[in-house]
Amino acid sequence: xxxxxxxxxxAVVLPVVAVGIVTALMVxxxxxxxxxxxxxxxxxxxxxxxxxxxxNLCAALLGVAAGVAADRAGPIRAMTLGLVLVAAGGGLGAxxxxxxxxxxxxxxxxxxxxxxxxxAPGVLIASAAVRDRNLVLGLWSTYxxxxxxxxxxxxxxxxxxxxxRGVWTIGAVLAGIGALAVRLLNARxxxxxxxxxxxxxxxxxxxxxxxxxxxxxxLVYSVQFFAVMTWIPTFLIESQGYGLAAAATAGxxxxxxxVGGTLAGTALMHRGAxxxxxLIGAYLPMMGCAWAIFDPGxxxxxxxxxxxxxxxxxxxxxxxxxxxAPQHARRPQEAATCxxxxxxxxxxxxxxxxxxxxxxxxxxxxxxxxxxxxxxxxCVGVTLALVLRTVEQRRFA
Numbered sequence: 220x221x222x223x224x225x226x227x228x229x230a231v232v233l234p235v236v237a238v239g240i241v242t243a244l245m246v247x248x249x250x251x252x253x254x255x256x257x258x259x260x261x262x263x264x265x266x267x268x269x270x271x272x273x274x275n276l277c278a279a280l281l282g283v284a285a286g287v288a289a290d291r292a293g294p295i296r297a298m299t300l301g302l303v304l305v306a307a308g309g310g311l312g313a314x315x316x317x318x319x320x321x322x323x324x325x326x327x328x329x330x331x332x333x334x335x336x337x338x339a340p341g342v343l344i345a346s347a348a349v350r351d352r353n354l355v356l357g358l359w360s361t362y363x364x365x366x367x368x369x370x371x372x373x374x375x376x377x378x379x380x381x382x383x384r385g386v387w388t389i390g391a392v393l394a395g396i397g398a399l400a401v402r403l404l405n406a407r408x409x410x411x412x413x414x415x416x417x418x419x420x421x422x423x424x425x426x427x428x429x430x431x432x433x434x435x436x437x438l439v440y441s442v443q444f445f446a447v448m449t450w451i452p453t454f455l456i457e458s459q460g461y462g463l464a465a466a467a468t469a470g471x472x473x474x475x476x477x478v479g480g481t482l483a484g485t486a487l488m489h490r491g492a493x494x495x496x497x498l499i500g501a502y503l504p505m506m507g508c509a510w511a512i513f514d515p516g517x518x519x520x521x522x523x524x525x526x527x528x529x530x531x532x533x534x535x536x537x538x539x540x541x542x543x544a545p546q547h548a549r550r551p552q553e554a555a556t557c558x559x560x561x562x563x564x565x566x567x568x569x570x571x572x573x574x575x576x577x578x579x580x581x582x583x584x585x586x587x588x589x590x591x592x593x594x595x596x597x598c599v600g601v602t603l604a605l606v607l608r609t610v611e612q613r614r615f616a
Contacts (some may be wrong), residue, residue, distance in 0.1 A: 228346040231404055232355050235342050236362060238298070238397040242305055242332045243366020244390055245274065247474070251374040251467075255383045256321070266318045273322050277329030278566035285330075286337040286559020287421055290552055294341030295401060297334050297555065302398035304331025309391030313384045324387075331394070336362070337562050340545040341554040342404070356542035357485025364477035364534065371471045421556070429547035429614060430557040432607040433540040434564025436498050439600040440536045441568025443505055443593050444529075446576035447512065448473055451526050454512075454586050459519060469523050476527045480534015485542075487535070494539040495611060498604035501536040502597045505529050509593035513586050540565075547614060 249271050257267050289297035308327030315321040339359060347355040377386050451473055452466035461469070484497050511517045511525035544561040545554040579592040 227348045227351040227355060231346040232343060232358070234400055234404065235298075235339050235346075236358055238302065238401055239336060239339055239359060239362030240366040240369070241390075241393045241397045242302070242335050243363045244370040244393065245305060245309070245328050245332060246363065247367035247370025248374050248386055248390060249274070251371060251378065252383045252386060255378055259383070260315070260317060260321065262318055270318065270321055270325055272570060273325040274329035274332065275566045275569050277326055278333040278562055279570050280563075281330065281333055282337060282559045282561075282563025282566065283425070283556070284559070285333045286556040286562070287424075289334065289338040289341065289555035289559070290424075294338040294345075294555055295404065297338035298342065298401045299398050301331040301334030301336075301338065302394050302401060304328070304334065306391045306394035306398065307331070309387050309394060313387035313391065333559075333562060333566075337555045337559040340541070340558045341551060344545060344551050344554050351489075352546065353488035353542055354485060356545065357481070357488050357538045360485065360538040360541040361478055361481045363537065364474060364481060368471065368475040368478060371474055375467075424548065424553045424556045425560070427547050427549075427557065428610050429607070430544040430560040431564075432603055432610060433544040433547075434560045436536065436564075436600055436603050436607065437540045437561055438564040438568035438571075439596050439603065440501065440505075440533060440540075441565050442572040442575060442596050443509070444477070444533050445569045445572030446593065447509075447526055447529060449573040450576050450580075451512070455523070458586055459522065469526070472523075473526045473530045476530040477534040477537075480531045481538045482534075483531075484535040484538025488538065488542060493608070493611070494543040495604045495608035497535040497539040498607070499601055501533050502600040502604065504532045506590075506594045506597040508532075509590035509597075513588070513590040515587045537565075543611075 253267055253271065256262055256270065262270065285297075292300075305328050308324045308329075308331060311327065312321055312324030315324060339362075340356060343355050343359055344352065374386055377389070381389070448470065452461075452463075452470045455461035455466040455469055456463065480501075487497060488494065508525040508529035511521045512529065513522075517525075540561055541558070544557045548554045548557045576589060576592065580586055580589050583589065583591075
């Protein structure tokens with residue numbers, strides 16, 4: 220079917236983006252909940268770290284496999300199953316009485332998350348007119364920062380009224396509603412039924428260089444972004460004399476700014492901006508912002524604004540990567556495989572960002588030179604973006 224002739228099915232696109240935001244709530248609910256979890260369940264710092272990282276670990280290890288499976292099962296079925304798993308994981312977590320059950324629940328949530336988010340681009344591509352494809356996939360890229368920011372802001376308020384178990388229950392209910400909503404979209408999205416995949420087809424899809432370059436770019440960005448997002452409250456408290464509430468608010472603003480960047484990237488792509496240029500447009504100012512955040516010679520009044528700007532311009536990169544990778548698929552039925560490659564890269568970076576920053580600060584005896592690590596990754600990212608430019612010029616010539 221000619222999607223240019225029939226137009227974009229916004230009645231499908233918008234619910235899918237909304238469901239993506241629901242899955243991202245499970246990312247943002249954890250940081251504000253950790254103190255309550257530790258107090259009630261008696262978690263030590265290491266165990267709490269495992270609870271926090273178990274979710275991302277699934278996506279870091281299983282993104283590609285989930286994408287291949289989603290292409291085989293069909294994106295609607297894969298999204299529905301993923302949301303059911305998110306709901307089941309949340310329900311199990313709400314009933315947890317110890318660390319083992321809680322970690323298991325986060326693994327289930329993480330598995331559901333990766334199944335849902337790698338499948339979504341296949342539904343969106345099937346629902347979008349060609350002229351709107353960058354716009355639709357760019358809107359999809361807002362799901363993670365939007366959902367995480369909403370959860371970061373809402374969870375502290377909910378903890379005071381319903382506690383962490385209530386937060387988990389609310390997330391499970393929303394995911395269950397999302398599963399039902401996606402299932403009801405099935406009749407509106409023809410061409411999203413899965414099909415058997417030969418090994419040669421899977422191998423050919425995974426041999427495409429574009430998705431792997433986008434994954435590498437996203438990995439580099441995720442290291443930078445999560446290093447700042449994770450440690451900016453601690454940095455502000457330890458070196459700038461911020462109180463806990465002020466530091467937490469600053470951290471939430473940093474995450475929220477990322478939504479503006481993804482929307483800006485979406486608009487720029489819709490107007491024809493090359494995706495590789497958005498990648499470089501993110502990496503270069505992020506390096507300058509890193510200096511303004513951490514260097515002792517930078518004015519203290521610049522540090523929080525610089526972190527917000529870093530997140531804002533950084534949002535260009537998820538928009539370009541999440542929109543660009545599935546467009547390298549040879550056919551729509553391979554979109555989830557290409558998206559899975561990017562999701563795996565992104566979540567690998569999110570796992571590595573905080574510990575790499577911690578090692579850097581420890582090795583350099585303080586925060587003052589931490590920006591060098593962020594700048595080094597930025598240089599790697601610019602190089603990858605230039606290689607991607609060559610690949611895309613050949614691929615879409």
